[in-house]
Amino acid sequence: MSDLDLFSDPYGSDPYGDPDHDDRGRRSRRPGTRRQGQRQRQKQRRRARNGKAAFLFAMAFLVAVVGTGGVLGAAWLDHRMNPPDYEGQGTGSVTVQIKDGDSGSTIAATLLSHQVVKSTGAFVEVYGKNPKAAGIQPGFYKLRKQMSSAAAMALLLDPKSRAGNLITLPEGLRVSQVVQQLVSKTGIPKSDFEKVVRRPTGLGLPSYANGKLEGYLFPGQYNLNPNASAREVLKMMVDRFNQFARQSDLEGRAQRAKLKPGSVITMASLVQAESGRPSDMPKISQVIYNRLRHRPVPMFLKFDSTTLYGLGKFGIVASSEDIKSKNRYNTYNYGGLPPGPISNPGEKAIDAVFEPEDGDWLFFVATDPDNRITEFASTEAEFEVLRRKLNKYLESKGGN
Known part of the structure; x- marks a missing residue:
């Protein structure tokens, strides 16, 4: 045996028996192996294309968001700096109640809810610049819809705009006397009040009133809603009694006095x-x-x-x-x-x-x-x- 025979491979020229090589050392050209390589390369190309598309989409989305945010931010800032406001004196008629202790922002919200002003910001701005604004009195005002904030402020400061019926009912009046004064002040027919007096349901009378109004129309000053009904006017007075009763602990004091x-x-x-x-x-x-x-x-x-x-x-x-x-x-x-x-x-x-x-x-x-x-x-x-x-x-x- 020659030296060459000692190192020769009895199974072929590839010492590891590579199936992709023939006995002459050349790569095999089997169809299955070739298709697997092609599929692998196609997958890689698709992943590359998809990654590039995702990147481009993300960039486009980011630009859109940043751009929209900038627009919205600018719009918000402009709204704050220049709140929207109507122009002119408005149209139609609407009755608005300003309550005792209302701040400028509260009044603005009330006007906005009645469609008098276009934004609270515009009215608050006008309110803050007018030194007479703090002099707006509680009560009912006849205003118009879609007024400029300046025009609304002018009417709130004009006593002629007061639409309510301010009335003071002294202590000790009988119900019949109260009704007489309310009829004179409101123009509501006396029969409307008398109907409620006979059947005072829904007025919130306390149980100890036994269904009678006498004694429970609390005296004091009232600013009557010009659009209120007889029942609503009388209910306002009963509500005032109930408020007093709660605040003064009427029932508790009566119990302690054994009454x-x-x-x-x-x-x-x-x-x-x-x-x-x-x-x-x-x-x-x-x-x-x-x-x-x-x-x-x-x-x-x-x-x-x-x-x-x-x-x-x-x-x-x-x-x-x-x-x-x-x-x-x-x-x-x-x-x-x-x-x-x-x-x-x-x-x-x-x-x-x-x-x-x-x-x-x-x-x-x-x-x-x-x-x-x-x-x-x-x-x-x-x-x-x-x-x-x-x-x-x-x-x-x-x-x-």
Whole structure:
């Protein structure tokens, strides 16, 4: 064996038996292997093309976003710097309410919601530049739609634009008197108010009102919506009572005083009707307590005001015929409190029920109604002296 034979491959010239080489050392040209290479190269080209497209799309999207953001940012900045505003005096008519304590931005939002101004920014800008803006009064205003902010501001500062009916209802009015004043101020037919008084549903009356408005139309100043109905106007007054009752803890105070809330309002209406001055109220309240708690037998209140109320009359002194009447409000004939309030009392009268002035008075007489003078007595003899004073006053006036 030659040296060459020692190193020769008995299985061929490729020492590793490469199937892609023939016995002469040449690469095999089998069809399957060639197709696999082509597919691999095609995949690589597709990946390259897809990657390039994705890159170009991403760049285009980025440019679009940056460009749009720039446009939007510029638009936002322009909107802030130059808020949109209408031009001119506007058209049509709209009633807008400005409430007590409203700020410039609050007023702007109210105007925008009623389509008066085009943007809050434009109005706030005008508001901030006008030194009289803080003088805008709460109330109802008749404005127009699509006004310039400057024109809207001018109308809000013009008293002639006030569309509401400002009315002050004093303490101690009966419901019938309240209705009379509301009819005169609003022009709403009296029959509309009377219908609500007869059926006061939906007004939010407290349960202790027993479905009656008397006593629960809280006195005070009201700015009436010119578009409101009779029911809405009366509801506003009941709402004011409920607000007072919550804030003053009326029910809690009544419970601590061992009184029913309805009895408190009834007593307060008597105090209101019988007092000439606020300083008299705690004393009159004490007289009521003293008579109702009198021992050994409670005393009748014998208030002319309740007796006249039951008869639908007005006056200072009930006549002998009035005193004989059988109506339940006649406290000459019926013991205890009347069945309900006889007027709409104010805050001071209600407070007087909870804070009576200490004293043993059992009587009081308005000896000089013109000057609102009321005097108090503890005995029948003292009372007779005061009653003679009143009779002398009545004679000077020609009677009751």
